Amino acid sequence: MLVSEAVLERVHEDVHKTQPWNNPDAVPYIRFENVTKKFGDFYAVDDVSLDIYRHELFALLGGSGCGKTTLLRMLAGFEEPTSGKIYIDGVDMAGVPAYERPTNMMFQSYALFPHMSVEQNVAFGLVQDGVSRSEIKELVAEMLGLVQMTKFAKRKPHQLSGGQRQRVALARSLIKRPKVLLLDEPLGALDKKLREQTQFELVNIQEKVGTTFVMVTHDQEEAMTMASRIAVMNEGVINQIGTPFELYEYPNSRYTANFLGQVNLIEGVLVDDDEKYAVIKSEEAGCDIYIDHAVQGHQGMTFWAALRPERLRITKEAPADAKYNCVSGKVEEIGYLGGISTYHVRLESGKRIKVTEPNSTRQIEPRYTWEDTVWVSWEAGAASVLNK
Amino acid sequence: MSSDKLSLKQKFDRWMIKHGRVLVIGIPYFWLFLFFLVPFLIVLKISFSMAEYAQPPYTSLFEWIDEGITITLNFGNYLFLLSDSLYATAYLNSIRIAAISTIITLLIGYPMAYGIARAQGSMRSVLLMLVILPFWTSFLIRVYAWIGILDREGLINAFLLWAGIISEPLIMRQTEFAVYVGIVYTYLPFMILPLYSTLEKMDVSLVEAALDLGCKPWQAFAKITLPLSMPGILAGSLLVFIPAVGEFVIPELLGGPNTLMIGRTLWNEFFANRDWPIASAVAIAMLLFLVVPIMWFQHIQTKQEEGQQ
Numbered sequence: 090m091l092v093s094e095a096v097l098e099r100v101h102e103d104v105h106k107t108q109p110w111n112n113p114d115a116v117p118y119i120r121f122e123n124v125t126k127k128f129g130d131f132y133a134v135d136d137v138s139l140d141i142y143r144h145e146l147f148a149l150l151g152g153s154g155c156g157k158t159t160l161l162r163m164l165a166g167f168e169e170p171t172s173g174k175i176y177i178d179g180v181d182m183a184g185v186p187a188y189e190r191p192t193n194m195m196f197q198s199y200a201l202f203p204h205m206s207v208e209q210n211v212a213f214g215l216v217q218d219g220v221s222r223s224e225i226k227e228l229v230a231e232m233l234g235l236v237q238m239t240k241f242a243k244r245k246p247h248q249l250s251g252g253q254r255q256r257v258a259l260a261r262s263l264i265k266r267p268k269v270l271l272l273d274e275p276l277g278a279l280d281k282k283l284r285e286q287t288q289f290e291l292v293n294i295q296e297k298v299g300t301t302f303v304m305v306t307h308d309q310e311e312a313m314t315m316a317s318r319i320a321v322m323n324e325g326v327i328n329q330i331g332t333p334f335e336l337y338e339y340p341n342s343r344y345t346a347n348f349l350g351q352v353n354l355i356e357g358v359l360v361d362d363d364e365k366y367a368v369i370k371s372e373e374a375g376c377d378i379y380i381d382h383a384v385q386g387h388q389g390m391t392f393w394a395a396l397r398p399e400r401l402r403i404t405k406e407a408p409a410d411a412k413y414n415c416v417s418g419k420v421e422e423i424g425y426l427g428g429i430s431t432y433h434v435r436l437e438s439g440k441r442i443k444v445t446e447p448n449s450t451r452q453i454e455p456r457y458t459w460e461d462t463v464w465v466s467w468e469a470g471a472a473s474v475l476n477k
Numbered sequence: 478m479s480s481d482k483l484s485l486k487q488k489f490d491r492w493m494i495k496h497g498r499v500l501v502i503g504i505p506y507f508w509l510f511l512f513f514l515v516p517f518l519i520v521l522k523i524s525f526s527m528a529e530y531a532q533p534p535y536t537s538l539f540e541w542i543d544e545g546i547t548i549t550l551n552f553g554n555y556l557f558l559l560s561d562s563l564y565a566t567a568y569l570n571s572i573r574i575a576a577i578s579t580i581i582t583l584l585i586g587y588p589m590a591y592g593i594a595r596a597q598g599s600m601r602s603v604l605l606m607l608v609i610l611p612f613w614t615s616f617l618i619r620v621y622a623w624i625g626i627l628d629r630e631g632l633i634n635a636f637l638l639w640a641g642i643i644s645e646p647l648i649m650r651q652t653e654f655a656v657y658v659g660i661v662y663t664y665l666p667f668m669i670l671p672l673y674s675t676l677e678k679m680d681v682s683l684v685e686a687a688l689d690l691g692c693k694p695w696q697a698f699a700k701i702t703l704p705l706s707m708p709g710i711l712a713g714s715l716l717v718f719i720p721a722v723g724e725f726v727i728p729e730l731l732g733g734p735n736t737l738m739i740g741r742t743l744w745n746e747f748f749a750n751r752d753w754p755i756a757s758a759v760a761i762a763m764l765l766f767l768v769v770p771i772m773w774f775q776h777i778q779t780k781q782e783e784g785q786q
Contacts, residue, residue, distance in 0.1 A: 167685055187688040200686035204704050214690035265690065 109142035110318065118143040118301055119269060124173035126159050133159040135325035146295050146302040148312040151322035157305045161271050164303060166190045178268055191268035195275055199258035201246040207257050208242040214265040232260045235294060252283045263298060272304040276311055288314050309349045321345045342477045346395040353396045353442040359388050369394060375438045379413035381469035386476060394472040398445040403432055404464045415466040420457050432457060434465055524757035525550045535753045554758035564759065571739040575721035578660040582717045583710065586668035594676035608666050620659055620730050627655050651733035659727035668713035675709030715774050719767050739763055
């Protein structure tokens, strides 16, 4: 097939615009260079290097104590790195105090000033900068409109619901048009329904104002729905950086695979390795795992096959070609969630694996019940192979 | 179930459920009535009587004359307070000294409370302990210790003379300065503790948010920390101001003959002049001076609490 040079170039340009991280010429907007932060003997952040590009909605994802919040606070200027450099828009931030940085932060607790009204809270940053009163009035009105809080301008924070406070906090941190908006668990304090709704609103607002967002979260779903890219952090280091798609489909480690979504990790030993395929012998699974691509490693090395529950098939009968990727076990737990069902299957080896199946057709009665002997199988391309 | 089938215990329990609340609330009210209201009424009564060489040294308010009660109210004591400028001077002096002491206590206590509130966890309890520690020694002994420090031959003068900074000892004791030192020293914990409790409760991220929005540290303090610690400032100030107004021991021991405070006047009337009615009138008038700020404080407190709900 022939594609004209011009078309190819345009496709390339588009990719470079929407995915600056794939463009070797793109200049990062925020740059962490070998940043380390020690609290006493404890390494909160350990030699982290990270580039974030303009207009990104970048998420730092990890469990508590993984260093994500420390990284964000160093960007805001509340903590100074023990060593390493941080650049925002090319400017070295070393020694620049929080009040002079081109960043604004939305705090996890929202940190709304309790003695000021919504309006005064939102106006605070502008008043501080000595903006004229008429201009403040205009900008505050505009910002309250953006977050749909115009009606509540005169209220005090304690008279607002959690979701309303969140909007005020967002408005207050956006009003100075910061180069970078930092969000510390922006939706953590909201209940589930409100959170889902707010996720999309936040993304919309980000697109509207075009500010670069850096967000800290422990909620993988939140990170996946909102972020352009995610850095998965663990014990002060970045485990993997990528788009939600990349992280989910191509995790580089058991940690990432586990953190994003659900996964069955099956340990095995590489027994056959070719240019086109690989075979992992797994005592844990009780079968050989056939992989449809080559694996980097030598025979006898330990690997883990990461299998997502939704990529597994569950059947009553053994599949016809049951040489590879097929194990039997007993149904131990059933979770009927309406749209999907989850099954926990205990294999003969004692390993328990989780399978989810969409209930795409209406059933007269549940398909499987407890203690049923079932077969679990998967495609050759379903597993990602991990070596750490 | 009819009630006569109930055991005695069940009956008692049901009675408690019905009336227990009144009982629980009633006990402190009874206490306050017996030990605060009754003595106050007695003092009020004495303030309306006349001095007499008798036992007790005042005339009775109620007399049986012709099978009826005659009540003789004597406002002369209060009028006397107005006529002699000594009392007005003593009141104003007390309020002035108490007010200045309160301000000094606030200026010293605020940074201390702030420091304790922002200290590390284990350090915090040590510092709080140090603030409370002086209470374990008798108040009188501590005031006497100040005599030893401020005296003509006291520690400060000895040191300054030894260091060659002064050639003549400074007169510090028996001055108003010594009274300030005594009051500030004694009442500092009463300022620090309420301030500490408000500052400690304050969310540190509020200050960070202010810094983040462009405030320099001192601006963040002025715009956020200070207004939010107002309840603590008020509570601490009143806890210092009110007892300082009526303070007797400190001006007596550290102050000179010129430091006229209402507590000393009161003591003189009671014990030197044995004029109980005048002394009682002085006490009642002082109470009125103090009730006003207390009411005001409570009013602000309730408003603040309503605001936070």
